[in-house]
Amino acid sequence: MKVRLKVNGENKVFDVKADEYLLDTLRKNNYVSVRRGCDNTSCGVCTVLVDGAPVASCSYLACRTEGKEVTTVEGIPEEAAKIADCFGREGADQCGYCNPSMALTIYAMKKELVNPTDDDIRSYLVGNLCRCSGYQGQHRAIKAYLEVE
């Protein structure tokens, strides 16, 4: 079946199977910043924004994106660069596998939360796993990006 949507602001038509997940559709169409991890909603590396809301693309049916706007990290270049800068300055970066999904989630958090507390930030990031960092550097970087104390 055909599904018509916008990806990073561009109109697209993808041919998808009824039980195809958005992660597979995006990767086979060369949006490879969307990573495959656990494939069962536990790790967060497949996160994309659908109409601005972060979702686990490994468990979001591709046919559900008809008429919607999907954003990968390539769709937010300026904000991604700011987040990357904060990560670099706080020593929050190591292997980088989770960075695209982290950037999208942090960007969505900035849009959704007003003056988030440390607990708000931690709660919003539940389900975004990083095997390298221990999260402290990332937490400092996120606070710097969000410009909160």
Added chain:
Amino acid sequence: MKINNYVKVSSVEEAYSILEGNSKAAIIAGGAWLRLTPTEVDEAVDLSGLGLDSIDVVDGFVEIGSMTTLRQVEKSDIVKALCNGIVCTAVEKIMGVTVRNIATIGGTISGKYGFSDLITPLMVLDTELEFYKRGRVSLVEFMDETAKSGDILLKVRIPMKEGRGWYETIKITAIDFPILNAAVTRIDGKTKIAVGSRPYKAVLAEMAMAYVDTCGKHDADCAERAAATAAAEIKFGSNSRGSAAYRKKLCEALVKRGLREVMS
């Protein structure tokens, strides 16, 4: 889940007609747990275009459309106002935001999932379900039924009553299913206790609830005896997250804590 055909319906009637005419058709709700469902569906019926995703106050009830996402429920000021916000407290502990933006309240209830963090608090709020053909039925009655309903859940209705509520879930990690969860409310002088993720589906602790109502004084002793009654009357099982014996101990501790909270 293997899906052979996907249909985004334009009316509830159309959805019902598909379900009635094909025993291998199914509603897919949010779809967050499709990967964990090892079945094959001829026609997956998508209700997302029917406007069943709003939260309103109607005639003294909070009405939540069945396709409302868990994230919408969690952020709703209307839902937060119910019994110390126990529904929101429960929902915000389900996986992460990326899952709660997909999973729906209707899918969670229809699945009668034993691991649900949402069904347990809804059971102590006298929640009703509104189905397309069947009309209204209590959540507790629905959870007791074993037959597949074949109907379409339209709304979840929670009476807007003043009261105190408490909810807690015990998990090994934030993104795991619970080892056990419990909810307690005190509304209009009546106490309700529900225990879920036993790992079986949530149930009311009927004997413990009756005991609390007969207690002359709602003090620590009453809470302790009621909690012991709840742990004795409820059946627990073992899985990789915890043994039946451990769950029984947890139940006693959680119910006691909840009762102290709502009776204070």
